[in-house]
Amino acid sequence: MRLKGKTAIVTGGASGFGAGIVRKFAAEGARVLIADLNLAASEELAREVGADAAHVDVASNESVAALAAHSADLFGPVDILVNNAGITHLPMPMQDVSEAEFDKVFAVNCKSVYLTARHFVPAMTAAGKGAILNVASTAGLSPRPRLNWYNASKGWMITATKTMAVELAPSGVRVNAICPVAGETPLLKSFMGEDTPEMRAKFLSTIPIGRFSTPEDMGNAACFLCSDEAGMVTGVAMEVDGGRCI
Secondary structure (H helix, E strand, O other): OOOOOOEEEEEOOOOHHHHHHHHHHHHOOOEEEEEEOOHHHHHHHHHHHOOEEEEOOOOOHHHHHHHHHHHHHHHOOOOEEEEOOOOOOOOOOHHHOOHHHHHHHHHHHHHHHHHHHHHHHHHHHHHOOEEEEEEOOHHHOOOOOOOHHHHHHHHHHHHHHHHHHHHHHHHOEEEEEEEEOOEOOOOHHHHHOOOOHHHHHHHHOOOOOOOOEOHHHHHHHHHHHHOHHHOOOOOOEEEEOOOOOO
């Protein structure tokens, strides 16, 4: 029960890596608010693990502000904030990504971190404690071709994590990131372009440990970084990638 007595919000928590983090946090004793664009899926998972659910559009200032107000009413100060919501564009030459796709990737993957900081950090710094976890990607460290703007958005998130960590450390708030390799999530097909045995084999050949990452892998890493066991850890971008970035 490493998170017993702590409150946590996980954006994009209804599926994929987010759901793995939600399940782990709940199992370790945290009271979790699952914040997702898909409210029905959030509510279903909340019933399963004994959590709470809320709708949020992480790219909307008004929506994130409403989430902050709702969470304050629900359980007061937030101890743990996980910025997990994310999207990608399909693999293609960088110049072929439409402006609308580019804007959406950066709104969901980058602007969301700014918005949650704007609405949740003040209460954390006032309390003198808290842990923020940004779900980045190996794409921000070792980019794959044809995913240029997704790669760039995750590189942005890693830099944001480090600068947030430096700025917030004197206030007692830690900020870290995890960098998953491609995993069995709804985004896998989008990363690969097509989900075929040949494409899976090509992806797996770049992962020394020989398998895709799982939501459980991310839950375990997130639990450590957000627990008191990691009290001296801030500003790291932990590779949870089976050796992909070596």
